[in-house]
Amino acid sequence: MIEGLNTAEAQEKLKVFGFNELPSAKPKSIWRIALEVIKEPMFILLISCGVLYILLGDYKEGIILLSAIFVIIFITFYQYQKTEKALEALKKLSSPRALVIRDEKEIRIPGREVVPDDIIILNEGDRIAADAKVLDTINLTVDESLLTGESLAVRKDLCSDISDIHGIVFSGTLVVQGKGFAKVFATGTKTEFGKIGISLQSIDEDETRLQKEMKVLIKNLFLIAIFISIGIIATFYFTRGNFIQALLNGLAAAMSILPEEFPVILTVFLALGAWRLSRKNVLTRKPSAIETLGSATVLCSDKTGTITQNKMEIVTIYDGQEIVLKSVFQEKQNQISNLVVAAHYASRKDAIDPMEQAIYKTHEAIISQKKSEHKLLKEYPLSRELLAMTRVTENVTENSMSVSAKGAPEAIFKLCKMNKEETSKHFLAVQQMADQGYRVIAVANAAHHTGQLPDSQHEFNFSFLGLIGLEDPIRLEVPQAIKECHEAGIQVIMITGDFPATAKSIALSIGLDANKEIITGDELNKMSDKELKLRITNTNIFARVIPEQKLRIVQALKANNEIVAMTGDGVNDAPALKAANIGIAMGNKGTDVAREAASLVLLDDNFASIVSAIRSGRRIFDNLQKAMSYVLSIHIPIIGLTFLPAFFPAIPLLLMPLHIVFMELINDPVCSIAFESEQEEKGIMQRPPRDPNEHFFGKRKIIMSVMQGFLLLAMVLFVYLFSKRQEYPEGEIRAIVFSALLLGNIFIILTNISKTRNVISVITERNPVTIPILLTAIIMLLLIILIPSLRHIFNFEVTNYKHFIPSILGAITILILLETIKYFKNRGLKNKKNLV
Numbered sequence: 001m002i003e004g005l006n007t008a009e010a011q012e013k014l015k016v017f018g019f020n021e022l023p024s025a026k027p028k029s030i031w032r033i034a035l036e037v038i039k040e041p042m043f044i045l046l047i048s049c050g051v052l053y054i055l056l057g058d059y060k061e062g063i064i065l066l067s068a069i070f071v072i073i074f075i076t077f078y079q080y081q082k083t084e085k086a087l088e089a090l091k092k093l094s095s096p097r098a099l100v101i102r103d104e105k106e107i108r109i110p111g112r113e114v115v116p117d118d119i120i121i122l123n124e125g126d127r128i129a130a131d132a133k134v135l136d137t138i139n140l141t142v143d144e145s146l147l148t149g150e151s152l153a154v155r156k157d158l159c160s161d162i163s164d165i166h167g168i169v170f171s172g173t174l175v176v177q178g179k180g181f182a183k184v185f186a187t188g189t190k191t192e193f194g195k196i197g198i199s200l201q202s203i204d205e206d207e208t209r210l211q212k213e214m215k216v217l218i219k220n221l222f223l224i225a226i227f228i229s230i231g232i233i234a235t236f237y238f239t240r241g242n243f244i245q246a247l248l249n250g251l252a253a254a255m256s257i258l259p260e261e262f263p264v265i266l267t268v269f270l271a272l273g274a275w276r277l278s279r280k281n282v283l284t285r286k287p288s289a290i291e292t293l294g295s296a297t298v299l300c301s302d303k304t305g306t307i308t309q310n311k312m313e314i315v316t317i318y319d320g321q322e323i324v325l326k327s328v329f330q331e332k333q334n335q336i337s338n339l340v341v342a343a344h345y346a347s348r349k350d351a352i353d354p355m356e357q358a359i360y361k362t363h364e365a366i367i368s369q370k371k372s373e374h375k376l377l378k379e380y381p382l383s384r385e386l387l388a389m390t391r392v393t394e395n396v397t398e399n400s401m402s403v404s405a406k407g408a409p410e411a412i413f414k415l416c417k418m419n420k421e422e423t424s425k426h427f428l429a430v431q432q433m434a435d436q437g438y439r440v441i442a443v444a445n446a447a448h449h450t451g452q453l454p455d456s457q458h459e460f461n462f463s464f465l466g467l468i469g470l471e472d473p474i475r476l477e478v479p480q481a482i483k484e485c486h487e488a489g490i491q492v493i494m495i496t497g498d499f500p501a502t503a504k505s506i507a508l509s510i511g512l513d514a515n516k517e518i519i520t521g522d523e524l525n526k527m528s529d530k531e532l533k534l535r536i537t538n539t540n541i542f543a544r545v546i547p548e549q550k551l552r553i554v555q556a557l558k559a560n561n562e563i564v565a566m567t568g569d570g571v572n573d574a575p576a577l578k579a580a581n582i583g584i585a586m587g588n589k590g591t592d593v594a595r596e597a598a599s600l601v602l603l604d605d606n607f608a609s610i611v612s613a614i615r616s617g618r619r620i621f622d623n624l625q626k627a628m629s630y631v632l633s634i635h636i637p638i639i640g641l642t643f644l645p646a647f648f649p650a651i652p653l654l655l656m657p658l659h660i661v662f663m664e665l666i667n668d669p670v671c672s673i674a675f676e677s678e679q680e681e682k683g684i685m686q687r688p689p690r691d692p693n694e695h696f697f698g699k700r701k702i703i704m705s706v707m708q709g710f711l712l713l714a715m716v717l718f719v720y721l722f723s724k725r726q727e728y729p730e731g732e733i734r735a736i737v738f739s740a741l742l743l744g745n746i747f748i749i750l751t752n753i754s755k756t757r758n759v760i761s762v763i764t765e766r767n768p769v770t771i772p773i774l775l776t777a778i779i780m781l782l783l784i785i786l787i788p789s790l791r792h793i794f795n796f797e798v799t800n801y802k803h804f805i806p807s808i809l810g811a812i813t814i815l816i817l818l819e820t821i822k823y824f825k826n827r828g829l830k831n832k833k834n835l836v
Helices: 007-016 030-039 041-055 059-094 192-200 209-240 243-257 261-279 288-293 333-345 354-366 409-415 420-435 478-487 500-510 521-526 529-538 547-559 571-579 592-597 607-647 657-674 699-725 730-752 759-764 770-786 788-793 801-835
Strands: 097-102 105-110 119-123 131-143 174-186 282-284 298-302 313-318 323-325 374-380 388-395 400-407 439-446 463-471 491-495 517-520 539-543 564-568 582-586 600-602
Touching (some): 119 131, 131 374, 209 607, 261 282, 261 288, 261 607, 282 607, 288 582, 298 547, 298 607, 313 333, 313 354, 313 420, 323 420, 333 354, 333 400, 333 439, 333 463, 354 463, 400 409, 409 420, 409 439, 409 463, 420 439, 420 463, 420 500, 478 607, 491 500, 500 517, 517 521, 517 529, 521 547, 529 539, 529 547, 547 564, 547 571, 564 607, 582 592, 600 607, 607 657, 607 699, 607 730, 657 730, 699 730, 730 759, 730 770, 730 801
Parallel strands (some): 298 491, 298 564, 491 539, 517 539, 582 600
Antiparallel strands (some): 097 105, 097 119, 119 174, 131 174, 282 600, 313 323, 313 463, 374 388, 400 439
């Protein structure tokens, strides 16, 4: 059964397919995290410094340096636990779902919760959750290529014996057509797919492009740090002659160069970002989607259930002669009853589809005579070639057959073999109903008395019964979401299977541009790729489109260098979802295959949630850039204060390894917690999408970050020179310089945490963690300065607390300068926007 298994494909499926018995990697313990932390270059240097101090007899400083490792391990463990909780919540949401019958009710549960003896209902597009015996089937066809390697789908029959694979459906395979009921007999590792899974227990998530870039950057910086440190050690030794001090200074230089916060920031931001999106009903299946969200320029959305509420209601009926409104359905019962009954028999029993549910409700409401029991004999499913379905049922009581069809009006007209005059007459009614924004379907029936049923529904002699107009109200929040998209420079394209008139009516009600073109599916088929590429720039509605055509729409938009977000829910939507820059699958009505092909899953199928995700994606990316920029800024003065004593013998050692470790203990939580939890910038949805080709760190951003770093370094050196001129002791100068560096660091955080709000707003407005973290840093600094034993450990002296005033004034000066630059920058951007 598993000879043709593609292992790579199986691995990919196992990433999202949940087995309650499948062994998985155990959560990392604090000891495992400790081993990983100690392997990092930064901590290798830290351990080296601690051991060196102990060998030199400076036990206190050595022990403190080594103890700092445990503090950092604890912080890392806390961040990991927070990240793991977010990822675990996402895994539960991303597990394929199963529709089961329990307590005589249909309920949808995660695939991992299916147990033996469950009755599972199989619909087109479902990923099967367990090995099961087929109990009932209607054209049930399953793709088993994941297990067998065979590309052809397999038709399933009733199960006569467990050894008969034609009556068994297997976990992990995909329903591509029809419907069925099956009884579960194996789950988890006891299934055919689960047996394969045992050998694939440890599966790592793919790194994003940004993570790979950062990993290369850290590696290169590590190599640079080694060469620079060797140079500093040599320079320090030749200028001062003290090898041990030279070695300590070299190790401190290496520690100052390495921005080891980068991988921590990326891990925490992407994991918590995905968790935050899930709270907005958007599940992130691929972390790279978070990076791409802020770049989206075009949003292609289905109409039904996304823009509308997916709550169909029959509001008008055309009986072939006149249009009957819902208010008079009971009065016109005799006139419309044949049409309603035929539509009912052409629909599946216990249907999930809202349109068929609406037909059932109307049938129950207006057909007063006793309902007869009908048994399904054959179903002719809807296809690409004919957008209509026919069901042949038998009246068990009267022993007679009924042939009923419903579908797109043009398809039913074709089945009824109408002439041009009849088609034109009835099409006027279609147009009139479509202009009101109603979804229009046609209904027909045929007589059949022989036992042998034809192979095609075209062979029946159908009679046209009329049209049904269904209303699907738009979601109340959609017009505002469309407006936000327009303000954010995102073009919205609505894709629907409805008539152009229906689509246009809906588009006007939600705020889409009425002056743009409408392209139908038939027109799309006749266009060349070049013509579509040109016309799509002035199109915001695609009507009468089938799922397979979505791929061409995506390709045409991408050919115009657009960053495309595309929604979809069916099996045939999967190619378009995969081709789009951001594939968005529906969580409620979406099939499992669509969910697996997508980057995001919309848990509530709501268009407004997509826009909310774009807003959140921009916020996450903004905060990520701010955190990275801050790291770059703060490493400049640390590097400078470490390098200068090597080249200028008159300057004493201002920063020692312990001081750098203390700074790292502030930087890590600030970057990974404070910046991550910061609220969105003002006007975040009033700016154009981010250019995807723009470097994460463009020249302008690097220059700004480096400038801030040198500004802080210049301030600290000015404080040093002032203290030196006053002839303070070396230990006190070191304490004053360190205080200036730490306070300047805090003010840089406060000014960088928001690009659009001033420091007063940052302090007073919502960010639950920034102020506590910064207050903790200030309190720790005060304790080090005030408590003699701590001063001794840090090699500080204090003769007069007034000597620290230059540190405070220097830090305040930095804050004023950076806030002034921010003010004029924002003012310039505002004036530029007003001019535009």
